[in-house]
Amino acid sequence: MCGRYTLTSPDELVHEFGLGELPFSLAPRYNIAPSNEVPVVTQEDGAYSLRLFLWGLVPSWATLTRSTKRPINARAETVHEKPSFREAFERRRCLVCADGFYEWKRQGSRPMPFFMHRRDERVMSLAGIWETHVSDEGATTNSFAILTTQANELMAPIHHRMPIVIDRKARARWLDSSIRKRRDLEDLLVAPLTADYEIYQVSEKVNSVANDSAACLNRGPDQQSLF
Numbered sequence: 001m002c003g004r005y006t007l008t009s010p011d012e013l014v015h016e017f018g019l020g021e022l023p024f025s026l027a028p029r030y031n032i033a034p035s036n037e038v039p040v041v042t043q044e045d046g047a048y049s050l051r052l053f054l055w056g057l058v059p060s061w062a063t064l065t066r067s068t069k070r071p072i073n074a075r076a077e078t079v080h081e082k083p084s085f086r087e088a089f090e091r092r093r094c095l096v097c098a099d100g101f102y103e104w105k106r107q108g109s110r111p112m113p114f115f116m117h118r119r120d121e122r123v124m125s126l127a128g129i130w131e132t133h134v135s136d137e138g139a140t141t142n143s144f145a146i147l148t149t150q151a152n153e154l155m156a157p158i159h160h161r162m163p164i165v166i167d168r169k170a171r172a173r174w175l176d177s178s179i180r181k182r183r184d185l186e187d188l189l190v191a192p193l194t195a196d197y198e199i200y201q202v203s204e205k206v207n208s209v210a211n212d213s214a215a216c217l218n219r220g221p222d223q224q225s226l227f
Helices: 012-017 086-091 168-175
Strands: 005-007 031-032 037-044 046-056 073-076 093-098 101-109 110-118 124-134 140-150 162-165 196-200
Touching: 005 093, 012 046, 037 086, 037 124, 037 168, 073 162, 086 093, 086 124, 093 168, 101 162, 124 168
Parallel strands: 046 140, 073 140
Antiparallel strands: 005 031, 005 101, 037 046, 037 093, 093 124, 101 110, 110 196, 124 140, 140 162
C-alpha cells in the first residue's frame, strides 16, 4: 500500500510538468497523510493542469458522511472491476506529485519506517484516479486514490505492495481520457525499476501525522542505505 509520502521540493513541479508557474502556493511536505489536500496533475484541453485534491477517494454517487469510506489506494489488478474505482479509472486518471514515499516493516515489537525515493531525487508521478463529489447542499469535493501493485525486489523485503510510478514519457498516455481499456494501459501498471531507486530506514517521527518536518527523513540508527 501507500499510506504516507513526501513532496519536499514543490517548486520542481514547474519544470517537471512545464507549468510556467505554480498556480498556488505550496510548502514543502515531509509527511503527507490521508485526508490532506495535495497537488495532483490532470489533463485539461491537452495540457497539464495542477490542482489540489483530497487524498481519499469519494465516488460521485456516495453519500458523504463522517463514516463514508474514503480509500487511499486502489489495487491495479482489480481497479477496472471495482464499482468504486471503475469509472474513475476509465475517465479520470491523474498523476500524484511526490518525491518519495514511506512504508513500514515490523522489527521486533514495533513497525519501523522506511523511505523510498529516486536516486536522482527527481519528482515522481504516482498513478492516481480521481472523482468529483457534489453534496445535496452543492459542496464540491475533489478526491483521489493512488494505484498500487506488487512490490519490486527493492521494496519486497519491507512490504508486498507499492505505488505505481508513471514514467515521464508515459504521463500523457496515462492522462488521456480517450484511452479507457485496461489492456491499453497494462504496460504502465507495473512496479518501477529497482535500479532507479533507493530505500533506507528513517526516523520514527514520521509515525505521527503531527510531524511534518525534514526530521522525518533523518536516517535510521546505522545512517546507511539498507538496499
